Amino acid sequence: xxxxxxxxxxxxxxxxxxxxxxxxxxxxxxxxxxxxxxxxxxxxxxxxxxxxxxxxxxxxxxxxxxxxxxxxxxxxxxxxxxxxxxxxxxxxxxxxxxxxxxxxxxxxxxxxxxxxxxxxxxxxxxxxxxxxxxxxxxxxxxxxxxxxx
Numbered sequence: 001x002x003x004x005x006x007x008x009x010x011x012x013x014x015x016x017x018x019x020x021x022x023x024x025x026x027x028x029x030x031x032x033x034x035x036x037x038x039x040x041x042x043x044x045x046x047x048x049x050x051x052x053x054x055x056x057x058x059x060x061x062x063x064x065x066x067x068x069x070x071x072x073x074x075x076x077x078x079x080x081x082x083x084x085x086x087x088x089x090x091x092x093x094x095x096x097x098x099x100x101x102x103x104x105x106x107x108x109x110x111x112x113x114x115x116x117x118x119x120x121x122x123x124x125x126x127x128x129x130x131x132x133x134x135x136x137x138x139x140x141x142x143x144x145x146x147x148x149x
Contacts, residue, residue, distance in 0.1 A: 008034040016044015017069070024077050052093055070145065089113075105130075 012023045015037030023033045041047060051057065074081055090105040103120045105113050117127035 004034075005032060008032045010034070011036060014044065015039075015042040017046055019044070021073055021077075028077065055093060057091065070148075 009031035010023075010026050011034045012019045012026070013036050015035050019035060019037070020042065023035045026033045035042075069081075069083060073079075085107060087106055087108055088104070089107045090103070092103045094101045101120060104116055113130075114124070114127045117130065118124060120126075
């Protein structure tokens with residue numbers, strides 16, 4: 001690591017995913033870059049933390065961002081990074097009348113997801129709505145993603 005310079009071309013505020021990627025692109029373009037992060041760790045949403053009191057589960061602090069690292073960025077920055085898929089898509093625990101009720105959705109078990117919805121809601125309609133929402137998300141991502149990279 002180099003020593004601090006009295007002058008930088010750019011200061012990036014935040015050492016999360018977006019700040020670090022931005023800093024890499026700027027440095028690759030030949031600019032001197034300073035990344036400022038208030039937390040003791042870099043990573044922002046890529047970090048894991050205990051999300052629910054009393055539950056021994058470490059989840060991404062912003063789990064919806066997991067696996068959204070586009071291949072184009074890896075290629076542009078020449079990163080040799082193998083990202084692994086995540087089995088858990090969503091986990092929502094709720095205490096109702098002193099009993100733990102939960103909805104665990106998996107990325108690799110669509111039949112299990114249907115069963116999880118039915119066990120939680122006693123209906124197939126919420127699962128159907130979830131599938132419709134996923135179709136909308138996929139379509140929206142196909143439109144938006146190219147403009148982001």
